[in-house]
Amino acid sequence: MTKSALITGITGQDGAYLAKLLLDKGYKVHGLVARRSSDSRWRLREMGVEADIVYLDGDMADACSVQRAVIKSAPDEVYNLAAQSFVAASWDQPVTTGIVDGLGVTHLLEAIRQFSPHTRFYQASTSEMFGLIQAEQQDENTPFYPRSPYGVAKLYGHWITVNYRESFNLHASSGILFNHESPLRGIEFVTRKVTDAAARIKQGKQQELALGNIDAKRDWGFAGDYVEAMWLMLQQDKPDDFVVATGVTTTVREMCRIAFDHVGLNYRDYVKIDPAFFRPAEVEVLLGNPAKAQRVLGWKPKTDLDTLIRMMMDADMKRVAKE
Ligand code: NAP
Ligand code: G4F
Numbered sequence: 001m002t003k004s005a006l007i008t009g010i011t012g013q014d015g016a017y018l019a020k021l022l023l024d025k026g027y028k029v030h031g032l033v034a035r036r037s038s039d040s041r042w043r044l045r046e047m048g049v050e051a052d053i054v055y056l057d058g059d060m061a062d063a064c065s066v067q068r069a070v071i072k073s074a075p076d077e078v079y080n081l082a083a084q085s086f087v088a089a090s091w092d093q094p095v096t097t098g099i100v101d102g103l104g105v106t107h108l109l110e111a112i113r114q115f116s117p118h119t120r121f122y123q124a125s126t127s128e129m130f131g132l133i134q135a136e137q138q139d140e141n142t143p144f145y146p147r148s149p150y151g152v153a154k155l156y157g158h159w160i161t162v163n164y165r166e167s168f169n170l171h172a173s174s175g176i177l178f179n180h181e182s183p184l185r186g187i188e189f190v191t192r193k194v195t196d197a198a199a200r201i202k203q204g205k206q207q208e209l210a211l212g213n214i215d216a217k218r219d220w221g222f223a224g225d226y227v228e229a230m231w232l233m234l235q236q237d238k239p240d241d242f243v244v245a246t247g248v249t250t251t252v253r254e255m256c257r258i259a260f261d262h263v264g265l266n267y268r269d270y271v272k273i274d275p276a277f278f279r280p281a282e283v284e285v286l287l288g289n290p291a292k293a294q295r296v297l298g299w300k301p302k303t304d305l306d307t308l309i310r311m312m313m314d315a316d317m318k319r320v321a322k323e
């Protein structure tokens with residue numbers, strides 16, 4: 001029997017990779033899409049899946065539309081990827097971030113509880129919940145200490161998922177994913193900002209690159225690998241929480257070196273530090289321990305940072321050349 005999936009945030013980076021993965025597995029894929037005045041489906045076109053998706057209008061802030069999407073899609077699996085996901089913006093829009101990334105999760109869980117309790121649920125939780133880290137390497141037992149309105153809202157989303165699992169016996173799992181990137185990453189995130197700028201500088205279309213805290217360290221993986229972990233979580237008999245990471249952490253500075261090196265440039269000649277890109281409270285370092293995901297799900301990252309950055313650089317070099 002064909003399985004039905006509902007993906008919120010289908011127009012985002014992970015939504016596009018996950019939609020492709022599920023379509024390739026034979027799922028009927030529904031996507032909750034918020035009303036936008038400009039085109040938001042470009043990533044789905046890039047993945048070649050735009051025409052294969054059933055689009056349902058809705059917004060995570062609007063409980064009625066979320067409920068309608070659950071009823072219409074009659075999903076076997078729901079993947080809640082929708083979010084205001086840019087940490088820096090969460091200080092400018094703390095209330096929206098709280099509603100969409102926090103309360104929005106309850107809208108979805110309530111709809112599932114009332115209308116479709118057999119549905120399996122995935123929550124897109126984040127390593128930002130670890131924030132001011134309480135252990136050198138973070139795993140499922142590390143205490144949380146969020147450092148931004150985004151991290152705080154996501155922590156609510158995480159705990160309400162755990163709570164609905166324990167209160168109502170829902171098959172609800174939370175994936176605590178560390179940073180993952182791809183050529184489809186939003187341009188505001190540091191990896192894409194760097195690869196796009198390196199491509200422009202190489203092609204004479206930009207002179208310099210302004211960044212904030214380049215000593216920050218992140219555990220970066222490839223989005224295409226990480227959506228497989230999401231799917232695997234919902235194939236388990238028991239719902240649970242899983243850290244998904246590479247187990248390697250790297251500075252933004254080193255990430256710049258890799259990107260600029262790839263096009264024969266020295267990042268030191270172009271990167272300028274601009275206080276405007278520093279955050280009110282920083283997450284200095286993240287390093288995940290994916291041992292449980294490996295043991296229980298059989299999941300391992302396939303793509304190292306060098307390969308990932310080269311993939312992004314190649315895509316940006318081609319895109320910038322066409323502009
Ligand atoms: P993304 O590219 O920013 O995509 C976010 C998606 O959410 C977009 O489709 C966006 O729609 C949608 N959205 C935003 N506000 C909405 C609303 N009010 N109602 C309905 N949809 C809304 O994010 P991503 O990188 O794919 O990440 C996917 C999820 O994983 C997010 O929840 C993020 O917080 C979480 N996460 C990401 C990472 C990472 O490193 N990428 C790590 C851990 C957790 P529009 O396209 O119309 O704006
Ligand atoms: O690329 P970033 O903006 O990602 P951040 O804040 O780590 O958040 C991403 O990963 C989270 C998982 O840990 C997700 F939950 C979240 O949704 C998002 O996908 O920044 C990475 C680091 C930060 O320390 C930031 O301060 O890079 C530093 N940085 C330095 N200069 C910069 C810049 N970040 C951005 N975006 N722009 C800069 O100019």
